[in-house]
Amino acid sequence: MQLSSKKMEYQTLSLRSKYAKDFRKNWQLYVMVLLPVVYILIFAYMPMYGLQIAFRNYNALDGIMGSKFVGLMWFKRFFNSPWFWRYMRNTLAISVYNIALSWPLPIFLALCFNVVTNKIFKNSVQFISYLPNFISTVVLVGMVNVLFGSRTGLLGRTLEYISQGQVTNVLSSASAFRHLYVWSGIWQNVGWSTIIYMAALTSVSKDQTEAALIDGASRFQRVIHVDIPAIMPTMVIQLLLLVGSVLNVGEEKVLLMQNDLNLAASEVISTYSFKTGLLIGSGNYSFGAAIGFFNSFINLIVLLTVNKVSKKVFETSLW
Amino acid sequence: MTIKNRSKNNAFRLTRGDKLFVGSIYFMLVIIGLVLLIPMLNVIVSSFSSPKAVGAGKVTIFPIGFNIEAYKMVLANNKLVLGFTNTIIYTFFGTLLNIFITVLAAYPMSREDFAAKNIIMKFFTFTMYFSGGIIPTYLLYKNLGLVDSRLVMIIPGALSIYNMIVMRTFMQTNLPNEILEAAKIDGCNDFRFLSQFVVPLSKPIIAVIIMFYAIGHWNSYFDAYVYLSSESKYPLSIFIQTILGGLVTKGETVKNYEAAAQQEQYKDIVQYALIVVTCLPVWVCCPFMQKYFVQGVMVGSVKG
Known part of the structure; x- marks a missing residue:
């Protein structure tokens, strides 16, 4: 009362x-x-407040509020440009390819780590797998360049040997760009990404394991019926985060890996926004901002949608 | 004791099929480990090999014609020394500011009795999912006078919301309410409580977050590329980028560097040496910090 x-x-x-x-x-x-x-x-x-320049014809003299309001002019220009679909396709191709690998591979690796009982073996492989995570993007791209250099690099030479001279100079090939971009990312992050799954796997209780053993489950069956259900919520969250940033192909790494010869495959929306806004000519701030806004807006919508769907279907969500 | 018994039990129960399964996992992990290791190993080994052997593509995982010429050249290069100095300055002051702001945000967010907690938390987390993007950010920095200022390498990015949440989660779970109540009874105010109890008790997570931030500063490239234009302020990453090549090079550094390297044939191994020199500080810290990093990520993965 x-x-x-x-x-x-x-x-x-x-x-x-x-x-x-x-x-x-x-x-x-x-x-x-x-x-x-x-x-x-x-x-x-x-900066979010400053995003309104995407709807204005910004010039420095008049400032953000003083510049003329032009509505959706810049967006229309972007959608109607012949480049729009190419950059959209490049962005999605890289991103979907990346999600298709960088979601399942850490899960697979974590499940493997969890099967291993030899502590020293497990710790050493884990330690090695964490190291690439601490390499900076600049150095990673530098490593890709030296290792895939067809004349002297270890991986470039290996590729040439395996393909019997068919594959040479992958660095300047547009069709190889996606593979280099995604796989170098996998190499860098796969080990580190296992950590949250390992954390989730520690929550598997002794009782569950013992119950499975009494039921006569093999080690493989325990992976399927005990380990995977234990990490399911984490798996969903990670997928949400990946899908929610589907258009966020980081401009830093793409710019670093870009060259004149792979541009057809390597120009993505974020790099195009950056170049339009700040590099080409004296830079068209408004047009660049509009392209960037389009990118992050679509991302936000996708994130909200998948989060909602996941809340309904898996009863797991980001917030 | 119990753990030992269990693993013995498990070993006892392994059937032939299980052994095959576990064995194939071990085998697969060896392969994966090698795939992850060999690129790094090859870079390290090449940097110590003779330029001839590297040029001929003979070096795999054992050095051929061991020498340290490349390292002498790297360390004799004034620009790289300048880059190192700048990067150390940015990393030191940047991390100092990072940790200060992060603690100031994390502690109030960990207090259950703080009425504005949820609303401020929403204010913070929204920025994880949406941002103004690079062009408005550039204009803002220009207005603030940060373009081509050393401060642009220190102030932006001072608060990572992700790191703040990790620290807050640690404080929520590791600082029992009783300490706060006892301290309050003794007349301790929140500022004193933060400095005398919260910070000392949160040392493990503060160390992890410091390392996360420091590595971020050490590796940062893009901000310097976009905002800095005078060479005297460049961090190491910019100089490295100009040497390791790519389309977006800045200025004439490449030519100058090659002149300094004198011998064209050393160019390859200098690149390898440079990669090693850049990664080394972080890799050396890694074995000691690994356990704590992992804990940091685990704390962060607790949803909150």
Whole structure:
């Protein structure tokens, strides 16, 4: 009785007085969090505010608000340009290829690690698999360049040998770009990505394992019926994150791997936005911003959609 | 003790089919391990080999004609020394700022009794899923006077929301409420509680987050590429990029470098040596930090 009346009282308190009361009690927490909040406001939300130049004809003299409003002009120009579909196709091809590998492979590797009982063996393979994660993009691309150099590089030579001289100089081939981009990423991240699955696998209880053993499950059956269900929520979350960033092909690595000869396959929306906005000529800020906005907007929609679907189907979601 | 018994039990129960299965997993992991290891090994070994052997494509995983000429050249190059110095400066001050802001955000977010917690958390996490993109960001930095300033390598990215959530989750699970209540009774305010209890008790996670941030700074390239234009401010990554090649090179550094390297034939192994020199600081830390990194990622994977 007392409880419910208290609850009522709490609910009738307006939001404002709730925060006023909390501020009197916890003002020091507000002071602490002030700097991070202001920081995020400036460095994350100000650019979002600045995104309106995508709908304006921005020039530096008039500033963001003073520049002429042009509606969807830049978006139309982008959609009607002959490049739109090519860049869209390149982006999706790289991204889907990447998801198709970078989602299942860490799961597979983690399940393998989990089967291994020899600690020293397991730790050494894990250690080796983590190392590439700490290589910077610049150095990774440098490694791809030296290793796939057809004259001297180990992998370039190997490819040439295996294909009996058919495959030479993959670095300057447009058709090889996707493979190089995705597989170098896999090489770099596959080990590190196993960690969250390993964490989920530690939650497999002894009882479950023993129950499976009593039922006469083989080690393989235990992987299928005990281990995989244990990591299922993590698998769904990871897939959500990957699909939710389907158009986010990072411009840094693509720009680093790009050359005149592979441009047909390597130009993606994010690099095109960057180049249009900042590099080509003196840079068309508004057009570049519009392309970038299109990219992140589609991404957000996809993320919201898959998150909702996943909430319904798997009862797992990001938030 | 119990763990030992269990593994003995398991070993006892392994049928022939199980043995075959487990054996093939071991075999597969050996192959995967080699695939992951050989590129790194080949780079390291090539950097110590004679330029002739590397040029002829003979080096695989054993050095041929061992020498350290390439390293002498790398370390004698003024620009690389400049790059190293700049990168160390950016990494040091950047990480210092990172950890300061991250702790200030993470602790209030870990307090259950903080009424504004949820709304501020939403304010933070939204930025993980949507961003203004590179062009508006560039214009903002230009207005703030960050373009071609050393500060652009330190201030932007000072707060990674992901790292903040990892730290908050650690604080939520490792700082019992009783400590706070006891401290409150003794008249301890929140600022003092943060500095005298929270920070010391969170040392393990702070160390991990420091390493995450530091490696990020050490490896960062794109911001420098976009925002810095004077060579004296370039971090190591820019110089490396100009030497390791690619389309988007900046300035004339390549030619200068080749002049400094003098002998064209050393170009290949200098590239290999450069990769090793850049990765080495991080790889050396790795064995010691591995356990903590893994813990950090595991804390972060707890949904919250």
